[in-house]
Amino acid sequence: MARKTLVVAEVREGELRHVSFEAIAAGKKIANGGEVIAVICGDQLANLGKTLGQYGADRVLTVEDEKLKHYTPDGYKQALKQVIDSEEPDAIIMGHTSIGKDLSAGLAARLNSALVSDIIDIEEGSDPLFIRPIYSGKAFEKKRIKEGLIFVTIRPNNIEALDIDESREVPVEVFDVVIKDLRTVVKDIVKKTTSGVDLSEAKVIVSGGRGVKNADGFKPLQELADVLGGAVGASRAACDAGYCDYSLQIGQTGKVVTPDLYIACGISGAIQHLAGMSSSKVIVAINKDPDANIFSIADYGIVGDIFEVVPLLTQYFKEALQQA
Amino acid sequence: MNIFVLMKRTFDTEEKIVVENSRVSDDGVEFIINPYDEFAIEEAIKLKEEHGGEVTVVTVGEEEAEKELRTALAMGADKAYLINNEDVENYDQSSTSEILAAFFKDKEVDIILGGNVSNDNGTGQVGPRLAEKLAIPYVTTIVGLEISDRKATIERDVEGDQETVEVELPVLVTAQQGLNEPRYPSLPGIMKAKKKPLEVLELDDLDLDEDEVEGLTETVDVFLPPEKQAGRILEGEVEEQVAELVKLLRTEAKVI
Numbered sequence: 001m002a003r004k005t006l007v008v009a010e011v012r013e014g015e016l017r018h019v020s021f022e023a024i025a026a027g028k029k030i031a032n033g034g035e036v037i038a039v040i041c042g043d044q045l046a047n048l049g050k051t052l053g054q055y056g057a058d059r060v061l062t063v064e065d066e067k068l069k070h071y072t073p074d075g076y077k078q079a080l081k082q083v084i085d086s087e088e089p090d091a092i093i094m095g096h097t098s099i100g101k102d103l104s105a106g107l108a109a110r111l112n113s114a115l116v117s118d119i120i121d122i123e124e125g126s127d128p129l130f131i132r133p134i135y136s137g138k139a140f141e142k143k144r145i146k147e148g149l150i151f152v153t154i155r156p157n158n159i160e161a162l163d164i165d166e167s168r169e170v171p172v173e174v175f176d177v178v179i180k181d182l183r184t185v186v187k188d189i190v191k192k193t194t195s196g197v198d199l200s201e202a203k204v205i206v207s208g209g210r211g212v213k214n215a216d217g218f219k220p221l222q223e224l225a226d227v228l229g230g231a232v233g234a235s236r237a238a239c240d241a242g243y244c245d246y247s248l249q250i251g252q253t254g255k256v257v258t259p260d261l262y263i264a265c266g267i268s269g270a271i272q273h274l275a276g277m278s279s280s281k282v283i284v285a286i287n288k289d290p291d292a293n294i295f296s297i298a299d300y301g302i303v304g305d306i307f308e309v310v311p312l313l314t315q316y317f318k319e320a321l322q323q324a
Numbered sequence: 325m326n327i328f329v330l331m332k333r334t335f336d337t338e339e340k341i342v343v344e345n346s347r348v349s350d351d352g353v354e355f356i357i358n359p360y361d362e363f364a365i366e367e368a369i370k371l372k373e374e375h376g377g378e379v380t381v382v383t384v385g386e387e388e389a390e391k392e393l394r395t396a397l398a399m400g401a402d403k404a405y406l407i408n409n410e411d412v413e414n415y416d417q418s419s420t421s422e423i424l425a426a427f428f429k430d431k432e433v434d435i436i437l438g439g440n441v442s443n444d445n446g447t448g449q450v451g452p453r454l455a456e457k458l459a460i461p462y463v464t465t466i467v468g469l470e471i472s473d474r475k476a477t478i479e480r481d482v483e484g485d486q487e488t489v490e491v492e493l494p495v496l497v498t499a500q501q502g503l504n505e506p507r508y509p510s511l512p513g514i515m516k517a518k519k520k521p522l523e524v525l526e527l528d529d530l531d532l533d534e535d536e537v538e539g540l541t542e543t544v545d546v547f548l549p550p551e552k553q554a555g556r557i558l559e560g561e562v563e564e565q566v567a568e569l570v571k572l573l574r575t576e577a578k579v580i
Contacts, residue, residue, distance in 0.1 A: 072489075073452070073462060098483045102464045105449040109421065109456035114540030117447035129544060135444055138341040139348060142545040146414070183461035187477075188488040198483050204580075228580065239501075246467075246502035247484040252337045252443050253359045253501055261579040272337045278552060282577045284569065290557075299555035300572060302565050312566040317580065320570050 001126065002034035003090035003150065008080065008103075009040045009052055010095055016040075016048050018201055019095030019154065021055040021161035026154050028056055028162070029122050030091045037061060037087060039175070041079050043069040053170030056162045061087075061175040068179065070186040071099050073106050079177045080107060086175075091150035097200065100153045113149040120158040120258075120279075136252040136275035156201040157258045192245060197231040199248070204230025204261045207250060207277070210237040211266015211287065211306055218244055220310045221265055227317050233257065233277075235267045251276035263313075265306045269294030286310065325377030325471075327368045328431070330424065330438035330450065331396060333389040334358040337443060346545045357392045360439025363499035366506040367469060368437050369400040375471065377434070378402045382427060384409050384420050390522060397517035398509030404522045407530070409537075416539030417445070421453035423537055426530040428458055433494045435476070440465045440498040448498070455496035463489055465500040 005027040009020035020038070027036040038057035040048055042064065049060040061083060067075050076099075084092070092107075094100040096118040108115035116130045123129040123142070130143050130152055145151070199205065206225040208218055218232060225232045233255070234248040250257055252272040262280035267273060269285070269292055277283070278297050285298035286309050295301045302309055335341075336354040343349065357365070368379045379401040383389045386408070393404040407427060412419055428436075436455075441448040448464065455462035467486070468479030474493045479486055481500045509517070527534060558565040573580045 070487075098465065098481075101448050102452065105417075105447070105452035106456045106462065108418075108449070109453040114416075114418065115447075115449060116541055117449060134348070134446065134546070135335065135341050136446060137549065139343060139546055139548050141543050142547075143541050143543055145541050146539075148540070184463060184489045184491045186487060186489050189482070190486040190488075192485050200483065245484075246500075247481050249501060256446075261573065261577075271340070275337075279549065282573065282579045283552075283555075284573070295557065296554045297552040299577065300569055301555065301557040302562075302569060303557060304562055304565070308562055309566060312563060313570065316566050316570040320574060321580075 001032060003031050004034045004087065005031040005036045005091040005093065006084065006087060006089035007036060007038045007057065008092065008094035008100070009038050010097060010099055011040060011042050011045070011048060016051055017095060017097065018161065019097060019156040020052070022156065022159045023093045023095055023154055024052065024056045025162050026122060026159045027091070027093050029124050030093065030128055030150060032124070034090065035059065037089070039063060039080070039083055041068045041076055049172035050169070053172065054164050054166055054168050057170060059170055060172040062172060063175050063177055065177060065179050067182060070189070072182050072184050072186060073102055074182045074184060075179055076103050077107050077110055078179050081110060082177045083175055084111065094153050096153035096155045104151065104153050108151055111149060113151050114145040115151045116143050116145060117153050118155050119152050120155050122159070133256065133279070136256050137279050138275050155258065157203070192247065197229065199231050199233055199250070199255050199257055202231035202257070202259050204228040205233045205257055205259045206230055206263045206265065207233035207235065207267060208238050208243070208265050209235040209267030210241060212238060212243055215243050220307065220314065224263070224310055224314045224317070227314050227321070228261070230259070235270070235273045264294050264298070265310055267294050268292050269296070325371060325375045325434045326432050327371050327377055327379045328433060328436045329361070329364050329368045329379065329381045329396070329401065330436065330454070331361045331365065331381050331383045331392065332358040332439070332442045333383065333385055333392045334442055334444045341548065343546050343548055348546055355388070355392065357395060358439050358442045360441060360443070360499050360501070362506040363501065363503045364437035364439055365396050365399055365401060366504045367499060370504065371435065371471065380405065382407065382424065384423050386410060387524065393522055394517050395509060397520045397522070398513040399507055400513065403520055405525055406522065407525045408527070412534050412537055412539070414539035414542045416541045417447055417449035417453060418540045419537045420450045421457055423527070423530065423532065424450070424454045425457035426532050427525070435493060436496040438496070438498050440500050451496055451498040458496070460494045460496055461491050462496040462498070463491060464498045466497045467500050467502040469497065469503070
């Protein structure tokens, strides 16, 4: 059965997030030949609609309102409810991002709908099945939605986006909404992330553990991450020791990440940390303890001092990437 | 202030997962308070210490969760409810939020605190779903909370950045790591907790039928990830190892 599918795309600092393109690809699978509509909310969306079409959306709705400038659950729920009432989709998909997670659950309750959060794969068929990690990736479950609206959020970096087709032009329509009072008011946003690469979407993560010794110890890791266009993460031990902010923590408490490349520096590999990163495509471990548990799941390991190895890695990568 | 905390009993984070007959086995498993809910309990107690009032901890789950509720009482909560959810089919997050919505129907609430996710299912749905059912605003992944004159000023973690929001009470918030350092129950706290009220409720007591709260989703299968094989430990001088690694990542693994 063909399904009309609504993809809720997300804008961060004026740009579409890559997970939104992945959501369009997921939307195509679920739509099963049905129309895939992408919707974006914000206050200045300019040409973003066109790009969503180039990544495979069949039609794009832009919802602009001053009250949607900053994400609030109230504002976005109101806007999307109006879109959903008008389009009556059979399926809704968004990224399992900070916004997607916050919004989807409230919206699902408003729609009295099922919601399968944080999926990493879809088994297509008349009754699609959704695969998602449980226990922070220590296991996986396969879920189906019993009836009614199909509503899922997808984990970034797991479902591949379609290739961009720059010749593709689709209708981009303005969708007018009425936004009433917002109960939560955003007063301030303080940027704490340094590189601008978000951990959950990063293709490369350089992560530090107790072995980085102090806050300054993260500097060489940041330099390596910068050269690779990646982000810096940390183990709980490093956060607890005060070497870095908890927002960098990867593990069973903290973030679960699935980058293409995860470089663990001075991380012993406690089971809680492994839960948060063991689904990474390629894992490199650098640790001076040859018996560190992290080596048991690493694809490549270097037994050595991170303060010697990491700067060398930065230098070699820099040279290799310059030649390329 | 009427302060409520949503708590879940979950596997200890040290536990390895064993799958039997397409279900996660809880044989011999150690349980704990979901770590994010512990932050919520701590914050609730701090609110009471500052503003006065009462902290009530609620869980939906099996009877064994009494142990974790007693821990919350020993930390400083005043009373607890355990809502028994046995016999609900295809139990999922919509079930929990419907049950909790029924529980809160006749309660006067100033603030409800919960963890931002549980470390088992990890959907983060129950808090926002419940707030929506109760028609109160919600703020998730909070790392700071101040209340004065019925206005909450909240700091929340947004993928590493920090957002400040203001909201009038009543409100539902979910805790992110970094909000506080949960206290350990003291010995007198543990003694007192034994006498604090802990009530077990059945769905009947909330005028609910099992089929009314049946889940909207169904778990078809549960499986473990493919076992990861230990890879290659590089050898030679440090520079040789580094050069080799860069080459391998570019030509063999093809990730750079």
